[in-house]
Amino acid sequence: MNLQPVPFLEVERISKRFPGVKALSEVSLAVGVGESIAVIGENGAGKSTLMKILAGIQQPDSGTIRIDGKPVEIRGVPAAQRLGIALIHQELNLCDNLSIGANIFLGREPRQFGWISQSEINAQSRKYLEQVGLDVDPRTLLAELSIGQQQLVEIAKALSCNARLLIMDEPTSSLSAREVERLFSVIQSLRESGVSIVYISHRLSEVHQVCDRVVALRDGQNSGGLSREEITHDNMVRLMVGRDLDQFYARQSLTPGDVVLAAKGLRTRDNPTHAINFQLRSGEIVGLAGLVGAGRTELLEALFGVQPAVAGTIEVAGRTASIRSARDAIAHEIFLVPEDRKLQGLVLPMDVGQNTSLPGLHRLSYFSWIDSRSEQKLADDMVKRMRVKTPSTRQIIQYLSGGNQQKVVIAKWLAMNPKVLLLDEPTRGIDVGAKHEIYELMEELARRGVAILFVSSEMEEVLGMADRVLVMHEGALSGELTRAQLSEEAVMTLATGQQMKTI
Ligand SMILES: Nc1ncnc2c1ncn2[C@@H]1O[C@H](COP(=O)(O)OP(=O)(O)OP(=O)(O)O)[C@@H](O)[C@H]1O
Ligand SMILES: [Mg+2]
Structure with a gap:
């Protein structure tokens, strides 16, 4: 795909700091019209943070974002939508108990004489569902769809906002092989109609299938890029990890x-x-x-x-x-590390140390007082062992990157x-x-x-x-x-x- 003279999106030297963590420092990237790039990096490298900034969910500390060559400020999700940027989160953002059509137009319902027009919702939804190749009635309840189908509804929703850039943060982790194929063919046809794609995945084999180019982050900084011909598993690993595995x-x-x-x-x-x-x-x-x-x-x-x-x-x-x-x-x-770790595996408002030792507390407690020194030691060992990226074991778990939260859950059961x-x-x-x-x-x-x-x-x-x-x-x-x-x-x-x- 040829790059247009002016890329659709340019990110220049964006930085973002959280208490104790420099999530992004001077990160730059560009995406051409209809181009599909992958952003890769280890857990905690800063991928999701960058995407949340583009989608208006978080604000950068410094740096410039340009759309069609013009500097913009993305102060909130509606502002991102107006600029044509849509983010599809890994945890889908839809309402189970509403119909497909209601989900697509939630908060932006087409109206006639002030009343929400159901027939208009259905007609327009059909159009967008067809574009993503989903053959279901828009009046169907969302809960009746598979995860893969729900993801296509999210994309239909993005299209209904005239998205020009679709960001997908780990879209395939809960999809079946057939749904993955379907998603890839939808991505292909969107690109042909000029939509740009930013694709994040830890499944490196997918990157080669979906993307023209790779941008790698390491510890919140640009660590290099790969052209289409250079995209191989080993090259990607080297850029992400900084060494051969x-x-x-x-x-x-x-x-x-x-x-x-x-x-x-x-x-x-x-x-x-x-x-x-x-x-x-x-x-x-x-x-x-x-x-x-x-x-x-x-x-x-x-x-x-x-x-x-x-x-x-x-x-x-x-x-x-x-x-x-x-x-x-x-x-x-007998212990289980569940698939949906956010829901079942962690206590989000507690810190890393408490989460690691939670199920093992009875072993650490002495007359039911929690021995915080042993808790500390156990947590420190696990964090080191699993290379959990966190400023300390006192960090509240919900502020860890997705992958690092998972490491904590696994650590917690292994300690038992x-x-x-x-x-x-x-x-x-x-x-x-x-x-x-x-x-x-x-x-x-x-x-x-x-x-x-x-x-x-x-x-x-x-x-x-x-x-x-x-x-x-x-x-x-x-x-x-x-x-x-x-x-x-x-x-x-x-x-x-x-x-x-x-x-
Ligand atoms: N709201 C927050 N408060 C504090 N720290 C945060 C917050 N959001 C992210 N971080 C930290 O910023 C760093 C980058 O996190 P980010 O979620 O962007 O990583 P990621 O590359 O998406 O990782 P993963 O592959 O695990 O999803 C991590 O160290 C994370 O703990
Ligand atoms: Mg992430």
Whole structure:
């Protein structure tokens, strides 16, 4: 794509400081009309902060923003909208209990004689939904759509504001493979009509598919750029991390120990028609693969008691365990790191130290007083170990970047010495360097005899980390693959419900 003489957007030497953190220092970038750039960087590098500034959610301390060559000040979200800038957050900003049309026009409803015109909302919504390739009635409730479809509604909404720049902050982390493809083709057609794209993702393989150019940030500063031809995994890692990363997966073969967890005829609340049977042995790392919606999270939630199974038994170390709540599971030393860490994993207004030690408090307390010195030490160790980017362990958790919040949740459960660890998408939204840390921690725990069951939608991770893989399809366990049988093709075959030919 040829750059126009004047780029649509120019950001020049933008800086932004938060208490104790220089989030951005003198960052510059430009985006041409119809151009698609990726902004990459480790957790806490400043990506989201820059985007929030462009979308009018936060104000820069210094620097210049130009649109069509003219300096602008973006004092709020409506101002950004008027300039044609739309930000699609990773956590979608829509109302579940309203219709699609109402969501698209929320606060800007077309009116006739002062009354909101429902027919106009529907007619216009149809037009925008068609543009994003979503074939649903605008009167449908948003709650009835999949996450991928809801994301397309967000894009339709952006189009209805005549967006000329669409910023997407980790758009694909909860989408199925098919929804990702759909999103990419919508992005392509938007670009053809002159919309510019800024794309943020920790899935580096996507960057190559979607973007013309890469801008990298490290510690809040520009660390370099890549042209289309230069976009490779290694080049991106070098710019983000500042060094080469060695071999990614280090899984060593091992002889698993005794069975620590067994599911017998387990039926989950959401998929009660299928009985699930499997075993986990001490020291094993087992992958749970399947397409989005296959029932993987439901299975973990049944094992952890937050959505107790409706039938069947769970045995822990050979004895039937009654697991009706998370408390029961924890009593049996079974822990879950949930997929939606913001909602379930953290206490946002508390600080990093308190969040790390929360579930382990009973171990640190002496006559029920919290021993703040041990809490401090535990938190310091974890922050160092996981390379959590925070000014101190006293920082309130909601001010950490998305990926760093996730590291804290994982740290919190690792501090507990579990017998069985259930991980739901443990590296979602986590940068490439910190992924290493998490894999190494999983290895270390397995060596200490912990049984790990992890859900992952990243094939590479499943193939690289698992000693054994259980595959789910539409609520049922459709098969099991040993390390020797493991291949991308074998996983996909089982995940899509086809019969295996060779095994
Ligand atoms: N409101 C805030 N108050 C204090 N610090 C903040 C605030 N928002 C962001 N920060 C800090 O600014 C830095 C940059 O955060 P930002 O969210 O921009 O990172 P990011 O590149 O988007 O990371 P991730 O990949 O984890 O999403 C981090 O150190 C973060 O803790
Ligand atoms: Mg971010």
